[in-house]
Amino acid sequence: MSHKHSIQWLTGTRPGLPSLRGNLLLAPVLVLTLLLLSGPAMSQASVRNAGMGAAASDTSALDGHGIKVRNARKNVLFGNCKRSKTPSIVDYKKALAATPEARKCREDGIDKNSAEYAILKQKAVKRLKKVLRSIAVEEGRDCVVKKGAIRSKGGADVVDLTDKIVSALESADLD
Numbered sequence: 001m002s003h004k005h006s007i008q009w010l011t012g013t014r015p016g017l018p019s020l021r022g023n024l025l026l027a028p029v030l031v032l033t034l035l036l037l038s039g040p041a042m043s044q045a046s047v048r049n050a051g052m053g054a055a056a057s058d059t060s061a062l063d064g065h066g067i068k069v070r071n072a073r074k075n076v077l078f079g080n081c082k083r084s085k086t087p088s089i090v091d092y093k094k095a096l097a098a099t100p101e102a103r104k105c106r107e108d109g110i111d112k113n114s115a116e117y118a119i120l121k122q123k124a125v126k127r128l129k130k131v132l133r134s135i136a137v138e139e140g141r142d143c144v145v146k147k148g149a150i151r152s153k154g155g156a157d158v159v160d161l162t163d164k165i166v167s168a169l170e171s172a173d174l175d
Helices: 003-011 026-037 044-048 059-063 092-097 100-108 115-138 162-170
Strands: 076-079 087-090 143-146 150-152
Touching: 076 115, 087 162, 092 115, 092 162, 100 115, 115 143, 115 162
Parallel strands: 087 143
Antiparallel strands: 076 143
């Protein structure tokens, strides 16, 4: 039954079909059924956001908190970018190069394809994240993101922690 015919049937204007006029219990059920059968045009998301614009589905834009990050799984090093009120950035390559493990790789000329290099790099990343987390908490920052990964600041003041992290890593010794 087409949409036009359904409306005619509900209102009793289509000849040859019984009218639902006066049946207050059945009419709302049929209207809801018609909406559900109308397909993706009235999907749950479109009904939820109808008339509210694009901002309705982006809560971070509504409450003024959070930042938008490219590939958050890869680029967020600490915290939650969607709930961040005090975000910060770090030059990841520069900070990683400042670790004692990276210095050992450079000084000893360890091949990048070797198992020793893979182990040292894994330790360097672990050390960097530990130092990064402690400095971020010390500075009152709730999120640290790789430099260049932020798409939108959302009105937040973003601070660069690279120099503090690098100086902490340069003073560290190899375990």
